[in-house]
Amino acid sequence: MIDPILSLAFSIHSNKGVYALLLGSGVSRAAGIPTGWEIVLDLVRKLAHLKGDECEPDPAAWFTATFGKPPDYSELLDMLAKSPAERNQLLRGYFVPTDEEREHGQKIPTGAHRAIAEFANRGYVRVILTTNFDRLMEEALAEAGVVPTVISTPDAIDGAIPLIHSNCMVVKLHGDFLDTRIKNTPAELERYDSRTDILLDRVFDEFGLIVSGWSAEWDTALRTALERCKNHRFSTYWTSRGDPSATAKKLIEIRRAQVVTIKGADAFFTQVKENVLALESFPRRHPLSEKVAVANLKRYVADDRHKILLHDLVMEETENVHTKICGPEFPVQGINPDASTVPDRARKYESSMEVLLSLMIHGCYWGEKKHIGLWVKCIERLANPEGERSGYDAWLNMRRYPALLLLYGGGIAAVASAQDDTVSALLRACVPEDGKDHPAAFELNTPSVMKPGVGKLLPGMERRYTPVSDHVHALLRPKIKDIIPQESQYDTLFDRFEYLLALVCADFLEKTESRIWCPVGRFGWKFRHDHHRRGVAHQFAEEIEKQGGRWPFLTAGLFDGSLERLKLIKQKVDEMVGQMPWY
16 A cells, blocks of 8 residues: 555645645644643733732633633733733744744744745645644745735635635634734634635635644634535545544544654655655656655755755665564465475565665665765664574575665665775675674675575576576666666676675685685676686776776775785685586
C-alpha cells in the first residue's frame, strides 16, 4: 500500500489549487505560540495577581467564582488594559518575539508555515483556514513573496475577492490577536456569523481538505460546518500525532478522510513539500516512491542547508529496510533452502530495498566527501541484522544480502564518479563478526553471503561459474543505467569494483591470518581468458606502474597507503585466481 504522504503529494501535484488547508493550534505550537485558552488562563492569573488572590490550581474556576461568569477574552482585556495601545502591548508578548526569542527560533514561522507558503507561492494551495490568532502564516507568505487576502472578521468577507479569483486567501476563523473580538470561549465557538458559514460551505464543498494541528474538540461551529457538507469532490487528509479523538473520528468518518500519522506539523508539511517539488522534476510517469526519493536526494546533496533532510531521508529508509529484513518474513529456521525458497527469498530482499538501493547508488555517485559517513552508516546498519543466531547457514548468511547490494551499488557508482575516498570507506565499513570488527570487503562478498551452491539456485544461474556475482550484475544494471549508460562501461566498472574488493579482502586476511584468499567474481573467469591483456587485472597493473604511490586508492588509504604492499597483495591474488579450480 502506498504511503499516504506520497499519495497526498501526488494528489497535490496533480490537482493544483484544489486542496484547502485547515490549520489548528498544533501548527503554531512548535513556534511557542500559546493557544487562545492558554492566553485566557494567563490573563486570569495576571488579574488574580493584581487583586492579590491565588487562582491556582484552576484559574477559570477562580474567575467564575469571583465574577459569577466564565472568563471572557474581551472582558479580561478591558480589565487589564484600558486603552487600545495598552491592549496591543499586552498581547504582543504572547505573539511577537523578543530579540532573545527570535534568536532561539521562537514565535517565528516554523518549517510548516514556510512549507505551506512555498505551496501557495507555486499555486498548489489557495485557501488556508486557521483557528489560530497569530500572524505566522502571513509572515511566512510574505517571506515567500505571496500577498494573501486575509479575512479575520465576517465584515471582511463582504468585500473579499471571490474564491475563484483569489491567488491566496487566509481565513482566520477565530480572529486576529490584535482584535479583541477573537473567539475563545465555548459560547463564542458555538456558532459563526452566517457570512462565515456560507464561505465555509463553499470551501468544504469545492475543495479537498488537509487538516493539521486541529483537535476538533472545542470548535462546535467549525465541526457543524464540516458535518453539514454532503459533497466530497476531493479527498480529505487528516493528520494526527496519535490516535484521533472520538470527536475527530466522527468527522473523519463523515469526510471519508485518510488519516496520516505524523511526528509533527513541521516534518509533515516539509516532507510533503519536498515530495511535490520532486514530482515537478518528473513530469513523466514513474514508480512514485523510488523516483521521488532519488529526486529529493539529488537536491539535498547539492545544498549543505539540507544535510539534516538528507540524513533523515536516507536513515529513515534504512531503518524501514532493517525492520523488514529482521521481521517474520525472513525466518532462519524451519524452511529448507532449496530451488524454490532461495529465489523467492532473494526477490523479497531485493523488493524490500528498491528505494534504499537507488538512494545509495545516486548518493555515492553525486555525493561528496562530507557525505561518506552516511553511506557507510547505511551499510553497517544492514550488515548487522537482529534476530535468531541459530538456523540454516544459508539463511543466516543471506541476511547480509541487502548490505551486499548496498556495497556493490554504492561502490560501483562511486568508482564511476571517481569518488575514491567513498570506495575506500565502503570497503572498510565495520562489520562485527565473532566479537571482532571486520571490513565489509571480507564479510559482504558474494561467496560469504551466498555460497556458490546456494547461488546456483538463483534463476538462470545454474551453470554459471560465479552465480551470485552474475546475478548482482544483472540486478544492478537497470538501477545504475542512468548514470552509466554504456553496457561495456558498466561491465568494466563492475569488474573494477569486484577486483578491488578482492584485493582489500586479501589484504585483510594476509595481515590477520597470514594467508591469501579473496572472493572471485565475474572478473575471475575473464582473467583466465584474458589473452589480450585488456582485463581489470592488467588495467590495474598499468595504472599502478604509471601512477605509483599516487594511485587514487592508495592515496584514499587502502593497503596502508603502501605501494609495495599493494603490489605484493596484487601479485598473490593474481596467482590465486590464475591457478584456482572453479568452485
